[in-house]
Amino acid sequence: MTAFAAGQEAPLQGGLHLDIDGIVAELRGLRVKSLQTRQRIGRPPKLPSRKALVGILDGLAAALFPNRLGAPELTDEGVDYYVGHTLDHTLRALYEEIRRELRFVANLDPEAGEESAQAAAIVHDFAARLPVVRSLLESDIRAAYQGDPAARSVDEVLVCYPGITAITHHRLAHELYRLGVPLLARIIAEIAHSATGIDIHPGARIGGSFFIDHGTGVVIGETCVIGERVRIYQAVTLGAKRFPVDEKGELIKGGARHPIVEDDVVIYAGATILGRVSIGQGSSIGGSVWLTRSVPPHSHITQAQARSDAFDAGGGI
DSSP: OOOOOTTOOEEOGGGOEEOHHHHHHHHHHHHHHHHHHTTOOSSOOOOOOHHHHHHHHHHHHHHHSHHHHSOTTOOTTTHHHHHHHHHHHHHHHHHHHHHHHHHHHHHHOTTOOOHHHHHHHHHHHHHHTHHHHHHHHHHHHHHHHHHOTTOOOHHHHHHHOHHHHHHHHHHHHHHHHHTTOHHHHHHHHHHHHHHHSOEEOTTOEEOSSOEESSOTTOEEOTTOEEOSSOEEOTTOEEEOSOOOBOTTSOBOOOSOOSOEEOTTOEEOTTOEEESSOEEOTTOEEOTTOEEOSOBOTTOEEOHHHHHHHHTGGGOOO
């Protein structure tokens, strides 16, 4: 590759020339302006690495399920050593990414505490929760196997089903979100979203034995609360109905704005449920239903019923 001096245009095939120096200067000016707008001083701290987090997720999955997602041909005698070694390496890598997020936040908030001790405490608490995460995932895998007649084994469910990949990422991300590193958690959620087409915000609280069948296009919002033994299908949205703004016209962040789905609910493909509404225990929500109201336990809502209720007596949605 030929090097070009500063100020020199780089010739391309066909006689095309590019003013690389000019473009670089314009990009630098935009970066400086952006940093000034965000009130940063000096060079901005590094964000957590998405690439590193992919490796960390692989390590955590291998430690949780070493015989299926870990090294091939593990012996019974070697499993515990493998899990311990993998956890040690993976949690040390996670510690560094947590420190990156805490430094990033500290740059915005100068009064934030010492990130090394805080990062160590977060890793300690996260590691202590891994057996709980494994137990929840075991219930999710069993629910998928029992809920899908096409599943031939729980091992097939673990290694093949996108819903299990998504909920595995979510349960790990949710622990980090709860422990105070929401940016890390959000990156993990987006890694799962990219891989599966399932978008679960790490703030969502999801009970055990949760099954997403097929999964593509599923959206679960930040403040959703989902109970035990819930099953949903592809293209289901559990979202917000509206986004309130303050006196300046800016979005008000936070606030409970997503649905509560109680135990033993089934939500079929394409259903959209919006707002802080409750879907009562044991209910069934039919395909393509648009729902913006609460329904009592053991309801069976179909598209025709939802339309009839929504426009009853001239009411709208």
